[in-house]
Each structure stands twice: as C-alpha cells, then as structure tokens.
Amino acid sequence: MTGRVIVITSGKGGVGKTTTSANIGTALAKAGNKVVLIDTDIGLRNLDLLLGLENRIVYTIVDVVEERCKLKQALVKDKKNPNLSLLAAAQTRDKTSVSQEQLKDICDQLKKKYDFILVDCPAGIEQGFQNAVAGASEAIVVTTPEMSAVRDADRIIGLLEAKEEIESYKLLLNRVRPNLIESNDMMSVEDVVEILSAELIGVIPEDTGIITSTNKGEPIVNDETSLAGQAYRNVAKRIMGEDVPFLDLTQPKGFMAKIKNLFTKLKGKV
Amino acid sequence: MKDLFANLYNKVLSFFHQSENKDRESAKDVACNRLKLVLMQDRTNLSPAIMDRMRNELIDLLSKYLELDKELLDLNFEQEDEQMALMLSIPVIRAKEESEILALLEAEEAGVNEEEVDEDEESDEDDNSDDVQEEKEETDESEENASDTPDEEEPENDSEEEEEK
Numbered sequence: 001m002t003g004r005v006i007v008i009t010s011g012k013g014g015v016g017k018t019t020t021s022a023n024i025g026t027a028l029a030k031a032g033n034k035v036v037l038i039d040t041d042i043g044l045r046n047l048d049l050l051l052g053l054e055n056r057i058v059y060t061i062v063d064v065v066e067e068r069c070k071l072k073q074a075l076v077k078d079k080k081n082p083n084l085s086l087l088a089a090a091q092t093r094d095k096t097s098v099s100q101e102q103l104k105d106i107c108d109q110l111k112k113k114y115d116f117i118l119v120d121c122p123a124g125i126e127q128g129f130q131n132a133v134a135g136a137s138e139a140i141v142v143t144t145p146e147m148s149a150v151r152d153a154d155r156i157i158g159l160l161e162a163k164e165e166i167e168s169y170k171l172l173l174n175r176v177r178p179n180l181i182e183s184n185d186m187m188s189v190e191d192v193v194e195i196l197s198a199e200l201i202g203v204i205p206e207d208t209g210i211i212t213s214t215n216k217g218e219p220i221v222n223d224e225t226s227l228a229g230q231a232y233r234n235v236a237k238r239i240m241g242e243d244v245p246f247l248d249l250t251q252p253k254g255f256m257a258k259i260k261n262l263f264t265k266l267k268g269k270v
Numbered sequence: 271m272k273d274l275f276a277n278l279y280n281k282v283l284s285f286f287h288q289s290e291n292k293d294r295e296s297a298k299d300v301a302c303n304r305l306k307l308v309l310m311q312d313r314t315n316l317s318p319a320i321m322d323r324m325r326n327e328l329i330d331l332l333s334k335y336l337e338l339d340k341e342l343l344d345l346n347f348e349q350e351d352e353q354m355a356l357m358l359s360i361p362v363i364r365a366k367e368e369s370e371i372l373a374l375l376e377a378e379e380a381g382v383n384e385e386e387v388d389e390d391e392e393s394d395e396d397d398n399s400d401d402v403q404e405e406k407e408e409t410d411e412s413e414e415n416a417s418d419t420p421d422e423e424e425p426e427n428d429s430e431e432e433e434e435k
Contacts, residue, residue: 013340147301147304150305151305151308151309151312154312155312155315183296185297186297186298186301187298187301187305188298191298191302195305195306259322
C-alpha cells in the first residue's frame with residue numbers, strides 16, 4: 001500500500017497547525033485509517049502534549065535519523081486509538097538535526113504501512129519548513145481571518161507552488177468568529193478564499209473548548225457535542241474524499257432579527 | 271421588567287450605532303484592501319534596482335517614437351481580478367514626426383553596426399535582465415498598456431503644452 005503524506009503548514013505561528021494536526025489525525029484514525037503524526041518542530045515540540053502522550057515518549061525523530069533506535073520503536077501509540085501513532089520531535093536539539101533527505105526517507109518508509117502520514121510543520125519558512133515539506137505530496141495551509149496570518153499563508157502558498165513534489169494544497173480557515181464577521185469587523189471566509197484564491201478544505205469556528213481540550217490532552221474531535229470538533233471531523237471526511245457541506249456557523253439570531261427576517265419574507269411574498 | 275427595559279435600551283442604542291457605522295468603511299473592508307495591496311507588493315519580487323532598469327529601458331524604447339515627460343512616468347503593479355497587471359502611465363508631450371522617427375532609427379541601425387564589436391561584452395548582462403522580466407508573464411501586458419496610455423493622454427497633454435506657450 002502507499003499512504004498519503006500530508007504536511008500541515010502555515011508560515012505564521014499560533015494559528016493552530018498543531019491543534020489541526022492532532023485533530024485531523026485523531027479523526028482519520030477514528031474513521032478506521034492507520035495514521036502516523038510526525039512532529040517536525042524540533043526544539044519546540046508540542047504535538048505530544050495535545051495528544052496527552054508526553055509521558056510516553058522514549059525515542060524521537062532525531063534518535064531515528066541518528067540510528068539510536070528503529071523507526072518502529074520511536075512510534076508511540078495513542079492511548080485510546082491503536083490506529084494512531086506519534087513520531088515525536090526532539091526537545092533538546094534544533095532544526096538542523098534532521099535533513100530533507102532523512103525526512104523524505106522516513107515518510108517513504110511509513111507510506112508502506114500506513115494510510116495517512118500527517119507532518120506537523122514548524123512556523124517559518126526556513127529549514128524546518130523545507131524539512132517538513134520534503135516528504136509530502138499534499139499540503140494543508142492553516143490560516144485565520146487575520147491580516148498577518150493571511151499574508152504569511154500567501155507566502156507559503158507561493159513556496160508550495162514552486163515545489164514539484166507538492167501535487168495539491170488546500171486551505172483550512174481556523175478560529176473563525178461568525179459574530180465578528182456578521183458585524184463586518186472581521187474578514188469573511190469568502191474574503192480570505194478570494195484573496196488567496198485557494199481551495200477550501202475546512203472552516204473551524206473559534207471554540208473555547210479547544211483550550212480545555214488542550215489542557216486535558218484530549219483532541220476536541222473526541223467531543224461529539226463540540227462545533228469545532230464537528231468541523232474537524234468534516235475536514236477528515238473531505239480528506240478521505242467525501243463531499244461534506246461546510247457547517248453553517250451563523251449564530252442563532254436574536255428576537256429582533258427574527259422579526260426583521262419575518263418582515264422581509266412577508267415583503268417578498270407580497 | 272427592569273431587564274426588559276435594559277434590553278430594549280441596548281437594542282435602540284445598537285441600532286443607532288449600526289447606522290453610524292454604515293457611513294464609515296468597515297474594519298473588514300479596510301483589512302481586505304490593505305491586504306490586497308500588500309500582497310501585490312509581496313508577489314512582485316522584483317528589486318527596486320531591476321524595476322528602475324525596466325523603467326529606463328522602456329523610456330529608451332518609447333522615446334524613439336514619442337517625446338515623453340520622463341519625470342512623471344509612472345510604473346507599478348496592480349491587481350486586476352485574478353491577474354496581476356503592470357500599469358504604465360506615460361505623459362506624452364508630443365508624438366514625433368514620422369520622418370524624425372525614421373531618421374533616428376536609421377541612425378541607430380548604422381550606429382549598431384559600428385558598435386557591434388564593443389557591445390558584445392555587455393550583451394551577457396542584457397540577457398540576465400531579460401530572464402528576470404520573462405519570469406513575469408504579465409510584463410507582456412505592459413506593452414499593451416504602454417501603447418494604450420499614450421493615445422488616451424495625448425490630447426490632454428497637448429492642450430497643456432499650448433496653454434503654457
């Protein structure tokens with residue numbers, strides 16, 4: 001079998017790459033796929049925390065490339081889902097500890113045994129980014145409806161387009177706040193898609209549940225009642241090729257708005 | 271009951287706020303416009319030196335046929351729908367006489383033949399700058415724009431000239 005290698009990247013830090021990796025990975029595994037998450041943020045690892053696996057890590061990606069252990073030994077199985085494994089980043093080293101060729105080699109080995117290999121990319125466009133992208137053939141560009149995040153996403157898209165190995169890239173819009181969009185204080189999903197002219201794979205609403213789920217080391221896709229969790233599950237389905245409509249994130253309307261709506265409807269009938 | 275009044279008061283207040291906001295440009299529109307501009311600059315990765323060179327070469331080329339106001343010549347990238355376009359605004363003082371142009375071109379051809387040996391060394395440099403320009407397909411449009419603009423602006427500038435006289 002040949003698995004798909006997808007890099008999750010953004011350029012700007014703090015837009016939710018790691019949260020996205022953890023959630024999409026968990027959702028794909030829950031749907032029955034064999035998934036490996038690779039944390040390439042060497043020196044600043046966090047994916048282990050979001051999955052609640054920080055106490056189980058013995059070997060890291062640097063141990064694998066420096067041949068202190070076999071690749072299989074460094075894969076940490078998730079607590080709940082045996083389909084999901086993590087290859088952690090080293091915390092005490094830096095991005096130069098791994099080369100592009102080495103990462104590509106690791107991805108190629110994992111492709112033979114897993115359905116999906118998700119590569120969590122560090123912020124920036126330097127070696128860490130180049131490493132993370134090296135083994136991937138697809139990319140998910142995470143951004144938020146903020147100017148700096150969109151600008152950085154545009155830069156990343158330019159770099160991805162220049163890479164022959166990347167066959168396709170999709171946009172994931174994170175931390176969307178429908179009430180701010182409605183009041184015209186924030187760029188809408190359509191605005192961002194138009195500016196970046198990229199295909200959308202998901203829209204994730206801002207959700208305080210993300211904070212509590214991170215604190216517990218439990219990805220929010222495991223929470224069936226969460227809207228953000230639902231949005232991430234939909235992203236996973238779209239990755240698997242299902243045609244899932246985007247969630248309607250508009251807030252339930254107030255009393256006045258309902259009356260106004262009623263009048264406009266009546267007006268239309270008359 | 272008190273809550274109801276407070277609620278109503280807020281609704282009235284927010285209604286007035288909304289109508290006030292309509293006059294001003296929304297934060298979203300400001301963000302979109304600023305972003306579009308900055309991305310345009312980001313996407314054109316030509317250095318000021320190269321832009322200057324392109325500008326000078328265009329002036330040299332067009333000066334064969336037109337008398338231009340070189341100081342006011344304006345060259346910049348703009349976003350047209352999904353496509354980036356090179357916009358040229360060239361104030362034309364007057365179009366040259368055909369005989370004048372032909373004489374200039376003939377003189378130039380004769381000059382090129384003489385200088386051919388000297389120019390061989392420089393030709394490498396010229397090739398490089400050509401490559402840079404070819405990276406942007408849109409530069410092709412510049413010629414279209416360049417030929418459009420003078421026609422439009424010609425009469426205007428002519429009249430200005432006459433007034434000055």
